[in-house]
Amino acid sequence: MPEPRPAAAPRYAPRYAPGHAPGHAPGRPAPPRGRELRRLAVSATLHCLTGCAIGEVLGMVLATWWGWADAPSVALAVALAFLFGYALTVRPVLRSGLPLRRAVRVALAADTVSLISMETVDNLVMLAVPGAMDAGLGDALFWGAMAFALAVAFVVTVPVNVALIGRGKGHAVVHDLHAHR
Numbered sequence: 107m108p109e110p111r112p113a114a115a116p117r118y119a120p121r122y123a124p125g126h127a128p129g130h131a132p133g134r135p136a137p138p139r140g141r142e143l144r145r146l147a148v149s150a151t152l153h154c155l156t157g158c159a160i161g162e163v164l165g166m167v168l169a170t171w172w173g174w175a176d177a178p179s180v181a182l183a184v185a186l187a188f189l190f191g192y193a194l195t196v197r198p199v200l201r202s203g204l205p206l207r208r209a210v211r212v213a214l215a216a217d218t219v220s221l222i223s224m225e226t227v228d229n230l231v232m233l234a235v236p237g238a239m240d241a242g243l244g245d246a247l248f249w250g251a252m253a254f255a256l257a258v259a260f261v262v263t264v265p266v267n268v269a270l271i272g273r274g275k276g277h278a279v280v281h282d283l284h285a286h287r
Contacts, residue, residue: 138271147267150276154220154267155260157191162228164190166252167243176239180232184225191221216276223266224259231255 138146165183174182195213200206231254232238238251270276 143268143272144264146271147264150220150267150271151224151260151264153194154191154217154224154263155256157194157217158187158221158224158228158259159256161185161187161190162225162256163252166232166248170241170243170248176233179239180229184229187225187228188221191217219270220263220267220276223263227262228255228259231258 162183165186166179169179169182192210192213195217196206196209199209199212204212232251235247235251235254237247238255241248241251267276
């Protein structure tokens with residue numbers, strides 16, 4: 107009978123012995139601190155921004171093309187942003203060997219707070235920029251406002267992810283999963 111393979115080492119060195127970090131479950135390494143925490147938070151926020159940008163741009167382009175009012179435009183963009191945000195997490199989690207149902211639960215746990223933060227800020231900025239929601243797809247105002255809104259949302263969401271990852275939540279769940287493949 108073959109010997110069981112040892113667990114892979116975590117991607118980050120735990121600050122405390124596994125299971126002994128304040129407020130963390132036994133057997134899990136403590137979340138990163140300092141520069142490593144900020145690096146992971148920026149990476150998680152870029153991941154979130156990618157899904158949000160795909161969904162936001164697609165949603166706003168379709169709604170603008172169809173001539174929709176602001177409320178349904180925002181609703182479509184938010185729905186697509188969440189869809190693409192979760193999909194970008196589910197795919198690598200599935201590759202790690204988890205079944206679909208568990209992968210979806212991991213994505214929901216990892217991304218929901220970050221996506222809510224990003225989408226709230228992004229859409230408030232889009233609505234606040236005069237004329238942005240009424241601009242056509244060929245208008246620089248539409249694309250400039252969209253880029254500005256996503257940039258502001260990124261800056262606001264990084265500290266959210268720092269707080270989540272620092273507590274072993276959010277994308278720390280996904281990083282933990284990758285570390286134990």
